[in-house]
Amino acid sequence: MTNQKLVILLAEDDDGHASLIQRNLKRAGVVNEIVRVRDGQEALDYIRSEDAHAGRAPGAPLLLLLDIKMPRVDGIGVLHAIKNDPTTAQIPVIMLTTTDDPREVERCYQLGCSVYVTKPVQYEEFVGALTRLGMFLEIIKVPHARQ
Amino acid sequence: MSQHPRAASPAAHAPSAVPAERLADILDIAEDAIVTVTIGREIVLFNRGASKIFGYAPAEIIGRPLEDLLPPGYRATHPAQVDGFARGPEVSRVMGERRVVVGQRKDGTEFPAEVTICKLERGGETLLTAIVRDATVRKKYEDAMVKMNQELEERVRARTTELAERNVQLAQKNEENEMFVYSVSHDLRSPLVNLEGFSDELRTSLKDLGKLLQDDQIPAAVRDRAADLVRGGMGESVDFIRTAVSRLSRIIDALLRLSRAGRVSYQRQNLDVGMIVRRVVDSLHGTIAEKQAEVKVGDLPPALGDQTAVEQVFANLVGNALNYLSPDRAGRVEVGGRVGSPTADSSTDAGGNTYFVKDNGLGVPPAYVPKLFQAFQRLHPEKAAGEGIGLAIVRRILERLGGRIWIESTVGEGTTFFFTLPAPLQFSERVE
Numbered sequence: 001m002t003n004q005k006l007v008i009l010l011a012e013d014d015d016g017h018a019s020l021i022q023r024n025l026k027r028a029g030v031v032n033e034i035v036r037v038r039d040g041q042e043a044l045d046y047i048r049s050e051d052a053h054a055g056r057a058p059g060a061p062l063l064l065l066l067d068i069k070m071p072r073v074d075g076i077g078v079l080h081a082i083k084n085d086p087t088t089a090q091i092p093v094i095m096l097t098t099t100d101d102p103r104e105v106e107r108c109y110q111l112g113c114s115v116y117v118t119k120p121v122q123y124e125e126f127v128g129a130l131t132r133l134g135m136f137l138e139i140i141k142v143p144h145a146r147q
Numbered sequence: 148m149s150q151h152p153r154a155a156s157p158a159a160h161a162p163s164a165v166p167a168e169r170l171a172d173i174l175d176i177a178e179d180a181i182v183t184v185t186i187g188r189e190i191v192l193f194n195r196g197a198s199k200i201f202g203y204a205p206a207e208i209i210g211r212p213l214e215d216l217l218p219p220g221y222r223a224t225h226p227a228q229v230d231g232f233a234r235g236p237e238v239s240r241v242m243g244e245r246r247v248v249v250g251q252r253k254d255g256t257e258f259p260a261e262v263t264i265c266k267l268e269r270g271g272e273t274l275l276t277a278i279v280r281d282a283t284v285r286k287k288y289e290d291a292m293v294k295m296n297q298e299l300e301e302r303v304r305a306r307t308t309e310l311a312e313r314n315v316q317l318a319q320k321n322e323e324n325e326m327f328v329y330s331v332s333h334d335l336r337s338p339l340v341n342l343e344g345f346s347d348e349l350r351t352s353l354k355d356l357g358k359l360l361q362d363d364q365i366p367a368a369v370r371d372r373a374a375d376l377v378r379g380g381m382g383e384s385v386d387f388i389r390t391a392v393s394r395l396s397r398i399i400d401a402l403l404r405l406s407r408a409g410r411v412s413y414q415r416q417n418l419d420v421g422m423i424v425r426r427v428v429d430s431l432h433g434t435i436a437e438k439q440a441e442v443k444v445g446d447l448p449p450a451l452g453d454q455t456a457v458e459q460v461f462a463n464l465v466g467n468a469l470n471y472l473s474p475d476r477a478g479r480v481e482v483g484g485r486v487g488s489p490t491a492d493s494s495t496d497a498g499g500n501t502y503f504v505k506d507n508g509l510g511v512p513p514a515y516v517p518k519l520f521q522a523f524q525r526l527h528p529e530k531a532a533g534e535g536i537g538l539a540i541v542r543r544i545l546e547r548l549g550g551r552i553w554i555e556s557t558v559g560e561g562t563t564f565f566f567t568l569p570a571p572l573q574f575s576e577r578v579e
Contacts, residue, residue, distance in 0.1 A: 014340075016341035016344065017344075098333065098340060100403075120340045120343045
């Protein structure tokens with residue numbers, strides 16, 4: 001059963017990166033809606049159904065793909081904020097970033113991210129991680145080989 | 148204070164050839180002051196030298212207490228000291244070896260003096276004699292020398308401080324540079340991800356387009372021209388872009404690794420270097436077998452350093468040795484070490500231990516040696532893949548660990564890399 005309601009929230013300020021991530025997720029068989037926001041503040045608004053996203057039905061299942069370097073609130077800020085709020089702490093978070101600095105990685109895991117992925121993304125590995133994370137979320141429809 | 152018990156009586160000496168009255172004359176004209184006092188410290192003899200030095204005529208001072216020749220500050224304690232000497236076992240003593248002895252002239256001025264005293268006992272009477280030399284000039288030179296030494300020390304201290312400050316400044320500059328390189332290469336990664344990702348997308352699209360073009364419904368002439376464009380024009384361009392992008396990516400990664408070598412924090416601990424090298428050699432067994440090389444590991448003294456960093460140093464040097472072996476002879480690599488390490492000019496031992504990685508490979512031409520430890524320099528790019536930053540990282544690591552590295556090499560014979568690391572701490576010492 002595909003849980004069509006699960007939304008993948010992609011917070012990414014770089015249009016190119018966002019496009020590449022969305023293309024590759026679709027190619028790997030991810031059928032869920034992917035909502036893209038351009039910075040951390042907008043991500044928090046979406047999660048909390050506030051401001052521009054006030055109309056969103058709260059409580060719908062979410063999976064978060066977070067870039068780190070973003071304007072206004074950065075990825076670490078978002079991670080920190082949602083993991084410290086009991087109503088959002090359960091949302092799985094995948095960090096997607098160009099930094100492979102061990103200290104940064106360590107910090108994100110300490111803050112409670114589920115997976116840390118370094119760009120350029122090895123999409124096979126990435127989708128593998130997504131699938132493992134999504135075992136209980138059933139986000140992958142039919143994984144089919146990329147041509 | 149030296150104490151030289153001399154013969155108890157002049158009678159023990161061989162009889163002098165000089166008659167007694169001549170001796171008195173000699174004493175009288177001596178340049179040094181000769182002052183004799185009774186046990187009650189009353190002056191009974193005052194030669195010409197004494198008059199010159201103290202400014203008294205004998206008639207003025209004979210019969211006066213010895214303390215008249217001392218500055219007021221010394222007068223109170225002096226009688227007891229004289230008494231002690233008079234009653235003690237010594238017959239002579241050099242004064243002022245430990246502190247300056249000061250005399251006072253008739254005009255009240257004081258002067259530094261070298262003084263020896265002696266005691267003559269005869270027929271129940273004790274005479275004490277002081278031989279006094281004005282040490283003003285000697286003292287002046289001594290003081291000048293002390294001052295000069297102090298100035299020298301002061302200059303050395305100032306210079307050392309200046310050098311230390313400059314070192315700190317350089318280290319800061321270095322850190323700033325590394326931080327700059329780090330943030331720039333990091334920022335470069337973001338556009339690079341786009342280049343990499345979209346050139347991949349283009350390649351995929353081209354493949355799809357190629358398949359579409361196989362459709363029979365498309366006129367053959369159009370199909371052929373389009374196929375040319377897809378394969379030749381577009382395909383080739385995309386391949387060049389992808390090659391350039393992956394090269395750029397490797398350079399940026401190398402820059403990040405290089406700047407990280409200067410930034411990552413180290414845990415200094417006592418290291419079993421032998422174990423580290425065995426592990427490095429084990430991890431290289433594939434390359435060693437492929438090159439049919441022989442790797443010998445000798446005795447390796449322990450060191451103080453960061454385990455991962457030191458492992459990286461050996462892995463790089465042994466890896467280099469294997470990569471640049473000569474095709475003309477069976478490859479041999481030797482790793483060894485010894486306790487102690489020479490300073491840069493080989494003049495003294497700088498402490499710490501010395502290690503070496505020696506090969507019988509291609510060797511490094513002398514002209515290339517200065518470039519060897521610079522980043523992005525490659526001597527034999529055809530021999531192995533890489534960006535030429537290995538030795539730059541090795542040098543940076545060793546610098547940070549408090550060691551240094553140098554090379555001895557002969558083209559056609561081989562290369563030896565030497566490096567030093569601090570000696571391990573004793574149990575009583577503590578890591579900072």
